[in-house]
Amino acid sequence: MKRSVPMFVGSxxxxxxxxxxxxxxxYLTRTESNLRRLATKTVMPDYPPRSAKNRATGVSVTELExxxxxxxxRVDVLQAPDEYIEAALINAISRWKFEPSMHKGRAWRVKxxxxxxxxxxxxxARVMNPKFPAQAR
Amino acid sequence: MKNLRDRVxxxxxxxxxxxxxxxxxxxxxxxxPGGKRGNDAGRSLRAGANIEMQGVDWGSSHKTFVLAVAPxxxxxxxxxPFYRFLSSAVEKNEHLRLIAISPDSSNDPxxxxxxxxxxxxxxxxxxxxxxxxxxxxxxxxADPKGAxxxxxxxxxxxxxxxxxxxxxxxxxxxxxMTVGDLRRAIxxxxxxxxxxxxxxxxxxxxxxxxxxxxxxxxxxxxxxxELSAEYPVVLYCGCRNDDLxxxxxxxLKSGRSDAGNVFxxxxxxxxWKAAGMPKTxxxxxxxxx
Numbered sequence: 001m002k003r004s005v006p007m008f009v010g011s012x013x014x015x016x017x018x019x020x021x022x023x024x025x026x027y028l029t030r031t032e033s034n035l036r037r038l039a040t041k042t043v044m045p046d047y048p049p050r051s052a053k054n055r056a057t058g059v060s061v062t063e064l065e066x067x068x069x070x071x072x073x074r075v076d077v078l079q080a081p082d083e084y085i086e087a088a089l090i091n092a093i094s095r096w097k098f099e100p101s102m103h104k105g106r107a108w109r110v111k112x113x114x115x116x117x118x119x120x121x122x123x124x125a126r127v128m129n130p131k132f133p134a135q136a137r
Numbered sequence: 138m139k140n141l142r143d144r145v146x147x148x149x150x151x152x153x154x155x156x157x158x159x160x161x162x163x164x165x166x167x168x169x170p171g172g173k174r175g176n177d178a179g180r181s182l183r184a185g186a187n188i189e190m191q192g193v194d195w196g197s198s199h200k201t202f203v204l205a206v207a208p209x210x211x212x213x214x215x216x217x218p219f220y221r222f223l224s225s226a227v228e229k230n231e232h233l234r235l236i237a238i239s240p241d242s243s244n245d246p247x248x249x250x251x252x253x254x255x256x257x258x259x260x261x262x263x264x265x266x267x268x269x270x271x272x273x274x275x276x277x278x279a280d281p282k283g284a285x286x287x288x289x290x291x292x293x294x295x296x297x298x299x300x301x302x303x304x305x306x307x308x309x310x311x312x313x314m315t316v317g318d319l320r321r322a323i324x325x326x327x328x329x330x331x332x333x334x335x336x337x338x339x340x341x342x343x344x345x346x347x348x349x350x351x352x353x354x355x356x357x358x359x360x361x362x363e364l365s366a367e368y369p370v371v372l373y374c375g376c377r378n379d380d381l382x383x384x385x386x387x388x389l390k391s392g393r394s395d396a397g398n399v400f401x402x403x404x405x406x407x408x409w410k411a412a413g414m415p416k417t418x419x420x421x422x423x424x425x426x
Contacts (some may be wrong), residue, residue, distance in 0.1 A: 029296055032358040055148065062354060078337065103294060115358040130358040 015045035017092050027065070027109035033132045035112035038098045040070070043094035045127055047118055048084035056081035060116045062089050068107035081118055089116070119131040141308040151377045156379045156392045168354035176295040185202045187283050188222040190238070190261065196285035198303065204257065205275040207240055212292040215425055217253040219298055220274070231321065233305070239266050278304050303387040308377075313379075314371055314400040332356075333406075334385035335374045342376050345409050346417050347375065351387040358387055373409070381413030 030038070045060075051123045058081045066073040076087045093114060100107040117128040195201055204220060206213040213220075225233040227359075238255035239246030241264050250260060267273065278287040287304060289297050314322075323349065324330050331348040333340050340350040352358050364370055370389060374381040382401040389399050402408070406421065 031299070031354070059359065061359075063336070068227060104292065106235060113355060113358070115355065117362060128362075131361040132357065 002030040015085075018062060022116060023034070027111050028103060030101070030110055030112040032113055032130070033114060035098070035110070035114065038070075038097055038101065038110075040099055040109040041095070041097035044129075045073050045088040045094045045116055047125040047127050048088050049125075051082050051084045051088075051118065052120055054082065055120055056085060057118050058083060060089055060118060062093055062114050064093055064096075064112060066098050066101075066112070068100060070100045072096050072098075073109075078113070085118055141249045150291040153251060177260070182285065182288070182394075183424075184273075184285050184288050185385075186269075186281055186285055188285055189278065189283075190236075190263060193236065193259075193283070194209075195279055196281040198234040200202075200234070200286075201279045202227060202233065202235045202304075203277040203279060204235060204255070205270045205273050205344075206237060206246075206253075206255075207244050207273040208246070210273045210317065214253060216292050217255065221254045221256075223301065223305070224234045226261055227258070228256065230305070231396065231402060236261060238263045239271075271345075276301065303330065303384075303391070312400050313403040315403050316414060317409050318373060319402060320412075320414065322369075329372045330364055330368050332370060332372050332385070333374065334366070334372050334381045337347050339375050342391075343375075343416075345406065346415055348373070351385075353381045356388045369400060371400045371402050373405040379403065379405055 016100055036042075060080040061078045062080075063076045064072050064079055067073045072094050075090045077089055080086045096114075098110070101110045102108075115130045117130070119128055120133060148290055190203075193201075202223065204223075206220075224235050229235045235257040236259045237246065238257065238261050239249070241262045243249070243262065246262060247260050250257065265273075272290055274291070276289045276293070277285050282285050287300065289301065293301065318328065319331075333344045333348045333350045334353040334356065336352055337349070337350060338348055339350075342349065349363065351363065372382040372385045372389070373379070374385075376382075379401055382405060386399050386401050404411070
């Protein structure tokens with residue numbers, strides 16, 4: 001009992017120190033149109049045949065974290081028509097590359113979202129990028 | 138030996154406790170409002186407060202942008218391209234005005250503003266300390282009563298620049314729709330697109346029947362595909378003061394040719410519930426003629 005208290009307190013302080021250290025890095029949040037403009041390599045997700053066959057259609061939204069060098073470090077699928085599409089999204093978006101985001105003289109980590117539409121029309125399955133206001137009619 | 142071990146243990150405990158106290162202090166200073174983290178400037182002058190500047194008639198324009206700059210300020214120079222854009226945009230709009238303020242100790246603020254290419258409607262020398270500005274650049278938006286509605290301190294990032302631009306677009310207030318208006322629209326069989334601009338979790342916890350969930354930060358990408366330009370869009374959130382709905386409405390209005398067809402549901406989800414409105418689509422369908 002006598003030793004468990006300092007051990008608990010020690011662990012707590014370690015967690016606090018880690019949280020302070022990671023918070024110090026900071027990141028920029030970019031809108032999707034800006035994020036796409038910064039992309040130097042894009043990979044469209046495949047439409048998994050099983051999903052197309054099951055008519056799993058609709059919007060998918062992923063949240064990604066990009067490191068200072070412009071590489072994708074983390075992809076979270078926030079919304080997708082099914083789990084096969086989720087896997088296809090992670091596979092494709094992990095391979096995207098971006099220009100480093102410079103601000104105040106240094107490169108920053110970036111967070112942002114990417115949207116895709118999985119559509120089946122006249123028996124043909126395709127994946128579409130969103131239309132942004134400037135492109136929309 | 139035992140004595141030594143006890144002493145070491147005591148010393149370790151003291152070190153751990155001190156570390157925890159230091160960490161706690163840093164966390165509090167960072168996350169508790171009024172803490173010292175970040176830019177210290179603007180702590181006393183904040184959104185909602187009134188800005189006191191002699192000789193300024195706030196009521197002479199719908200919105201007044203107040204830009205605090207100081208010669209020699211690096212961030213002011215770095216931000217100059219955006220401020221140039223802001224001043225040229227304000228110049229074209231009779232409802233808006235830009236006042237540049239500089240510390241009363243500065244020699245020739247007009248010359249400095251000319252150098253960085255910013256053309257405000259007025260230039261004033263004021264005591265930053267007296268009005269509560271403690272850093273440059275600081276950009277404020279004041280309403281016709283001189284109350285600060287928005288405030289940004291330091292060099293603006295991309296999101297903050299977008300916020301400023303939305304202030305330019307929306308000098309006219311957003312059109313609000315009451316729950317009663319919405320109810321009447323639904324009852325009359327008018328097609329209305331109701332959008333919950335909150336997060337997925339809050340939407341899952343409860344939403345207006347028939348509402349589509351598009352979080353505010355996804356509207357730019359998703360609205361052109363998922364919302365029809367033919368029918369009115371009513372945005373709501375479960376947040377305080379309809380903040381997210383207003384941000385969403387501004388994003389939506391900037392991308393639509395029929396910007397007048399975008400409404401904010403006053404009071405959001407809470408107002409809907411308080412009015413005893415239906416909780417399910419089945420109940421709601423009874424309202425439609």
